[in-house]
Amino acid sequence: MSDLLAMEGVSKSFVGVPVLTDVSLTVVRGEVLGIVGENGAGKSTLMKVLAGIHRTDAGIIRLEGKTFEPGGPGDAIRAGIKVVHQELSLFPDRTVAENIFAGALPRTGFGTVRQGQLMRDARAVLARVGLNVAASAKLRTLSLAQRQLVEIGRALSQQARIIIMDEPTATLTGHEVEFLKGVIAGLKAEGVGIIFISHHLEEVFAICDRVAVMRDGRCVDIRPVGAWTEDAMVQVMVNRPIDKFFPKLDIAPGPVLIEVERLASDRRFHDVSFQVKAGEIYGLAGLVGAGRTEVLKTIFGALPLTAGMVRIAGQDHRPHSPRRSLAAGIVLTPEDRKAEGLVLPFSIRANIGMSTLGKLARFGVMSRRAMVQLADQSIRRLRIRTTSSAQEVRRLSGGNQQKVVLARAMSVTPRVFMLDEPTRGVDVGAKVEVYTLIGELAAAGAAILIVSSDLLELLGLCDRIGVMRAGRLVGEVDRSDFSQDRIMSLAAIG
């Protein structure tokens, strides 16, 4: 057997609901197997089976020919299976070095940590993943993208035989993806098998040797990457043709709705000026850490404004707090949905109603009926897939969670929508729905500001794109002049 990993007929169900049905896959040494599929297709469950988090109901897993039945995550780690999680599982208050070697810190005979060796080893790992931060820096000070590289570094440091990358590129941009490709090439040469899960088909094509498509808990098709086309892959994933990925509407722009002049927030960005008209979609492109999210948060009042001004529909707006910005007709859907956008253990209706509690009440007393009504309307309008508005949002897929966030944003009937990474971790089908919705909001006369690390998405959606680099707005490109090269060179060189 030359297969590094072989899964045969793996099935798994939770309380009678099948989530994996008869899945058979192989990974050979030095190969990158891509797994794609909509959220809920069973990719994550399959990986949790490999990582020893879930046990199979049926089927066999073989690792280098030997039957592998992990009793828990520890068994999988000892067997050399490492997972780079979609949900970052790091310790924000520990140093980068401690995070890389968590659980395997070098010790002295007295049980204390060998600091010198720890830092040396950590620097070596950081060099391998091309991350230019101090090994002694607190993880908290790193960006999401940098943290993801730390996590990949952690897997590298553990002598992995199989590395599972669950959406490793979900938050990485441009050169970071390029670097990741280099890191992966190195691993392949060492004979490591890699399972690469991603929603970014572009990257799947760039990185993988073979690609498996999962749908409804089954592995429906596996082909060498050369035998796939992007369209074919999407069709197999959603099982229906997608005619237009970016449904761009032709909208005549109205008056200027938001105007930002020489805006600055201490040490985050400075001197940012732009205008967005009613009906216009304005994109902010740039590398992670360029200050795009910070611009949105400052306009929204979640970060302090230190200079410049914001005008909404011609009126001065002092962004003191999100509460006041909402009242002025500005919403922000945050980049980190789970940390800033949702109360995960609360119901769909509780989450949707959060920004309009006052309107859903009479004399300060909440009206359950008004709340249910708002939620049911939103569920129909945004096609949120759920059995009831009482469902907890943590049980929803990424796409449906994002729709809940969008529904709440729409509930305040804002004039300016600021959407930070609106399709991060959202599956293909729901992405198109989100794009359509954004177009409809613009058509209804809203000004829309989008930050996205998916450049194709910005090119497909926007009327204009502003490019940020190192805390400055370095250029603005009109739709007629759109090209990937133009924007990437602005973002990277300025």
Added chain:
Amino acid sequence: MTLKDSARLGDVAAPRKRFAVDFSDLTVLIVFLAIVVYLTLSTASFMSTANLLAILVATSLIAVVACGQTFVIITGGIDLSSGSVVALAGVVTGMALQAHVPMPLGVAIGVGVGVACGLFNGLAVTFLGMNPFIVTLAVMAMARGLAFILPGGATIFGFDDSFDQIGGGLIGPLPIAGIISLAALLVGAFVLGKTVFGAEVYAVGGNREAANMTGIPVRRTLILVYLISGALAGLGGVILTGRLDSAQPIAAQGLELNAIAAVVIGGASLFGGRGSMLGTILGVLLIGVINNGLTLHNVEPFWVQFIQGAVIFLAVLFDSLNTKRKAAG
């Protein structure tokens, strides 16, 4: 209604089959009823009117304090200062009454002392960004210190009858202290479960960052919950002083821990976002009947403490097992 109807910002529990009862949510109620049945059968006096009213009086203080504590705990905070604030409010009220302040003003002063302490906690937690555990621990020590300093360590006694009525008086057959605490709990249940403010309390505890980003006034909400907790502790101080007909600097030591225990037994999560006033009421009643039962059975006082601790442990254990089971499903 379930005990742990977390987040009454609309119903939050996962959709249930119409008539299927989620057994685990009823644990506290079942344990409570089992103890009631056992005590009814094993003692002659448990079900007597006199004994039931005695339980009501005995639990009135912890009930008032637990009511305020419920608000704080649902925001993910904790108020360790309530016991000391009860004592301080009692002492200040006592001194005011000795200075021949009219009774209603004396009561207002007691509650006012609580409000001041709560406001201090709330401002420190929000504007200074300090950890609630540490802030209220510090205030616990400071308030207790003041309770000794102000009267020079002495117990204050000998009040007007009209004042003592608050702690020990009756309206018809019902003790006034019991009526006050019941009223506090019912108003608390309404505010927490039905109002915009209640929804904000749950949202802040559920995810503070998300609450801020969705326009909920996080600071105002936090200040208000500590203020409510302080005010109710102040009210507790007035009740206790009236019942004892004296104000003692050492009063109500460890009371906050019993109140927190009642809230947690009632299904609230110390991480915030989950809990209910109905749960707290049951938690208070459970502690009340256990204490009463131990007294009726002449159990040694040292065992009383041990058994209280064991009950808290078991309640939280059941809850944690239940949470695990739900997460796995």
